[in-house]
Amino acid sequence: xxEITSLRTRAVRMxxxxxxxxxxxxxxxxxxxxxxxxxxxxxxxxxxxxxxxxGRYAQTEILEQRVFPRLKRAQPEALLxxxxxxxxxxxxxxxxxxxxxxxxxxxxxxxxxxxxxxxWDLVAKIEGRPLCRVLADRFNHGRMDTKVxxxxxxxxxxxxxxxxxxxxxxxxxxxxxxxxxxxxxxGASLREDLRRIEAVVEVVGDPGRVAVDAxxxxxxxxxxxxxxxxxxxGLKWYEEAGDPLxxxxxxxxxxALNLPMATxxxxxxxxxxxxLVRFGGMDRKRDFLQMDPVLAYGxxxxxxxxxxxxxxxxxxxRCIPHGGHSFALHLAAGLQLFxxxxxxxxxxxxxxxxxxxxxxxxxxxxxxxxxxxxxLKSNLMELFQ
Amino acid sequence: xxEITSLRTRAVRMxxxxxxxxxxxxxxxxxxxxxxxxxxxxxxxxxxxxxxxxGRYAQTEILEQRVFPRLKRAQPEALLxxxxxxxxxxxxxxxxxxxxxxxxxxxxxxxxxxxxxxxWDLVAKIEGRPLCRVLADRFNHGRMDTKVxxxxxxxxxxxxxxxxxxxxxxxxxxxxxxxxxxxxxxGASLREDLRRIEAVVEVVGDPGRVAVDAxxxxxxxxxxxxxxxxxxxGLKWYEEAGDPLxxxxxxxxxxALNLPMATxxxxxxxxxxxxLVRFGGMDRKRDFLQMDPVLAYGxxxxxxxxxxxxxxxxxxxRCIPHGGHSFALHLAAGLQLFxxxxxxxxxxxxxxxxxxxxxxxxxxxxxxxxxxxxxLKSNLMELFQ
Numbered sequence: 001x002x003e004i005t006s007l008r009t010r011a012v013r014m015x016x017x018x019x020x021x022x023x024x025x026x027x028x029x030x031x032x033x034x035x036x037x038x039x040x041x042x043x044x045x046x047x048x049x050x051x052x053x054x055g056r057y058a059q060t061e062i063l064e065q066r067v068f069p070r071l072k073r074a075q076p077e078a079l080l081x082x083x084x085x086x087x088x089x090x091x092x093x094x095x096x097x098x099x100x101x102x103x104x105x106x107x108x109x110x111x112x113x114x115x116x117x118x119x120w121d122l123v124a125k126i127e128g129r130p131l132c133r134v135l136a137d138r139f140n141h142g143r144m145d146t147k148v149x150x151x152x153x154x155x156x157x158x159x160x161x162x163x164x165x166x167x168x169x170x171x172x173x174x175x176x177x178x179x180x181x182x183x184x185x186x187g188a189s190l191r192e193d194l195r196r197i198e199a200v201v202e203v204v205g206d207p208g209r210v211a212v213d214a215x216x217x218x219x220x221x222x223x224x225x226x227x228x229x230x231x232x233x234g235l236k237w238y239e240e241a242g243d244p245l246x247x248x249x250x251x252x253x254x255x256a257l258n259l260p261m262a263t264x265x266x267x268x269x270x271x272x273x274x275x276l277v278r279f280g281g282m283d284r285k286r287d288f289l290q291m292d293p294v295l296a297y298g299x300x301x302x303x304x305x306x307x308x309x310x311x312x313x314x315x316x317x318r319c320i321p322h323g324g325h326s327f328a329l330h331l332a333a334g335l336q337l338f339x340x341x342x343x344x345x346x347x348x349x350x351x352x353x354x355x356x357x358x359x360x361x362x363x364x365x366x367x368x369x370x371x372x373x374x375x376l377k378s379n380l381m382e383l384f385q
Numbered sequence: 386x387x388e389i390t391s392l393r394t395r396a397v398r399m400x401x402x403x404x405x406x407x408x409x410x411x412x413x414x415x416x417x418x419x420x421x422x423x424x425x426x427x428x429x430x431x432x433x434x435x436x437x438x439x440g441r442y443a444q445t446e447i448l449e450q451r452v453f454p455r456l457k458r459a460q461p462e463a464l465l466x467x468x469x470x471x472x473x474x475x476x477x478x479x480x481x482x483x484x485x486x487x488x489x490x491x492x493x494x495x496x497x498x499x500x501x502x503x504x505w506d507l508v509a510k511i512e513g514r515p516l517c518r519v520l521a522d523r524f525n526h527g528r529m530d531t532k533v534x535x536x537x538x539x540x541x542x543x544x545x546x547x548x549x550x551x552x553x554x555x556x557x558x559x560x561x562x563x564x565x566x567x568x569x570x571x572g573a574s575l576r577e578d579l580r581r582i583e584a585v586v587e588v589v590g591d592p593g594r595v596a597v598d599a600x601x602x603x604x605x606x607x608x609x610x611x612x613x614x615x616x617x618x619g620l621k622w623y624e625e626a627g628d629p630l631x632x633x634x635x636x637x638x639x640x641a642l643n644l645p646m647a648t649x650x651x652x653x654x655x656x657x658x659x660x661l662v663r664f665g666g667m668d669r670k671r672d673f674l675q676m677d678p679v680l681a682y683g684x685x686x687x688x689x690x691x692x693x694x695x696x697x698x699x700x701x702x703r704c705i706p707h708g709g710h711s712f713a714l715h716l717a718a719g720l721q722l723f724x725x726x727x728x729x730x731x732x733x734x735x736x737x738x739x740x741x742x743x744x745x746x747x748x749x750x751x752x753x754x755x756x757x758x759x760x761l762k763s764n765l766m767e768l769f770q
Contacts, residue, residue: 056489057447061444061447066442100408101408102601102630103628104653215486216486243487245487245654245656247663266488271631278633279663
């Protein structure tokens with residue numbers, strides 16, 4: 001019988017020194033997890049790997065004190081699918097969440113999400129197929145995208161870097177095959193931010209390929225002022241203008257501004273996402289939802305999120321996950337989402353895809369290896385060894 | 386200058402074996418924190434103490450890796466009020482939350498809340514007054530309640546205990562001076578729960594002094610069925626019928642049912658509370674809000690919660706905190722809330738007040754000692770020693 005033989009985690013520091021409008025990343029950490037099994041491949045036990053998306057710190061205590069002990073005391077068959085031929089991440093999810101009260105979705109959602117990623121990696125490796133194919137067959141009527149639209153997220157605030165460095169950064173993304181970029185706003189004066197945006201639009205050549213992200217910094221008045229200032233520019237989207245849980249503010253922006261908006265990376269449960277689509281007044285044809293499939297309890301919860309947005313009349317083609325890694329890329333391909341984020345320059349070694357993977361006109365082809373393909377990213381694999 | 390000289394935390398196991406409709410508490414833990422200063426009283430350095438409310442587990446990693454290091458690297462004066470004569474928990478709060486992204490309110494909210502409690506304990510001890518007096522002067526125009534209305538929360542599901550034990554438990558609360566009780570529902574069949582409620586109402590003698598708590602267990606249909614079944618009974622309130630973040634469900638219940646409702650213990654930020662009062666359809670004259678001032682980032686955030694509910698037309702007299710301990714009792718007195726929860730029989734040693742404190746007709750008088758009075762509860766103090 002398939003059994004989990006070892007669960008391991010470690011906290012890892014991300015070496016980054018930039019700021020968004022809200023925080024510095026200088027002390028950001030993340031968790032990596034390995035789930036080892038008794039399934040043998042090429043003489044080695046199969047291992048599933050998972051790691052945090054950036055922004056929410058390592059979760060060693062929740063993993064070691066709550067999540068791992070529940071998985072360890074479960075009977076092996078309680079973690080398997082009906083045929084006993086593979087792990088069942090849905091059953092594992094319920095076990096990981098035993099004796100957890102409802103509400104309070106943060107931190108715990110990261111711990112569970114990292115293990116969920118490792119379990120889906122295993123499920124696909126046991127099937128011997130890329131995760132995107134597994135997801136397409138199980139959750140998307142066999143349909144998938146073989147290439148995924150991806151934009152380059154960067155444009156952070158760095159101490160001692162000016163607009164020229166910002167221009168160079170954006171040019172490097174275009175040179176490496178991206179055709180759209182995202183930059184941070186809200187961490188400087190409106191006038192300074194507008195200068196930064198204009199510089200980036202000039203480099204990219206098309207405002208429709210430049211998104212701006214305020215990381216929840218603005219109050220309603222500031223968010224309206226900023227929105228009105230950029231409204232005529234025709235930018236790609238205006239992201240997280242205000243607090244991510246302030247659905248009233250979002251509804252007022254949706255009413256007042258005529259430009260695409262995006263949010264969701266700081267909503268960590270399907271209940272929160274349901275509130276956003278119920279009360280946030282967002283436009284199903286124009287706006288984007290950016291929930292993070294790792295920070296928010298993993299793919300099992302992400303599928304619930306897709307269900308609640310579809311019940312509200314959205315399609316999954318409006319979803320473009322936060323996270324910038326291969327796990328989200330597989331979801332975008334296998335579930336046919338709008339696309340995926342990418343951090344070509346930052347959040348190393350968590351950001352980015354396989355070493356050999358490069359975009360063409362912003363599109364990434366999925367690698368044909370079993371699982372997520374974490375093994376194709378050498379600086380990430382160094383953490384696991 | 387006043388300085389924090391030491392920050393200490395420890396994870397503590399709560400020895401309880403009951404269940405509510407959602408979880409077992411058999412493995413529940415909590416955090417205790419001591420904040421030591423260079424302020425001397427009776428030859429000893431003043432120490433502020435804080436501890437978790439029940440239900441959300443210990444937070445050692447967040448405290449030791451994120452919250453404590455930020456407080457330790459702050460300049461001492463950055464933590465003091467303008468006169469330099471006392472600690473300023475508002476400034477400390479901003480420092481504890483440095484480099485924390487918005488949203489994701491859980492776990493972190495407990496870590497910050499436990500330290501916030503210890504800081505307010507210190508503030509009151511430095512002033513040499515009970516915390517309730519400090520709060521009355523600072524945040525309530527000097528007005529306070531000298532006695533606080535408190536109900537006895539219990540009636541959990543225990544393996545191998547029947548209705549007779551439930552009756553005995555409720556009778557023991559009445560005998561010890563409570564006049565109202567709360568019991569758990571949703572963990573058995575509707576028929577069984579109705580029998581349990583009827584038994585308790587019979588013991589208490591008045592349905593208006595019996596509240597029921599489903600701990601978020603029901604979906605909309607179940608919540609409506611249960612609500613309609615108890616509607617004619619005239620119970621005190623119907624608590625957390627559905628998921629705490631499902632404001633749509635709450636609005637439908639509010640519309641369909643004519644009985645007092647209560648919720649909020651699993652909302653851990655003022656943003657979440659604002660959503661509840663904006664979108665939950667609750668009745669400002671009839672319903673109750675039960676936010677927990679420890680699990681939800683402490684008193685600093687609780688004051689923000691009071692502001693957003695008052696902006697929505699509620700009064701703080703509709704607030705009755707979750708938690709069942711002296712910190713919430715001081716808030717209820719000093720801010721003139723509706724009252725406070727009490728766990729006379731459970732969540733030891735965190736539940737309950739000073740050893741000598743007993744209710745009269747459900748009312749607790751506040752002890753006249755500096756700070757919160759944690760030192761008056763001997764089994765809790767054993768943890769700190």
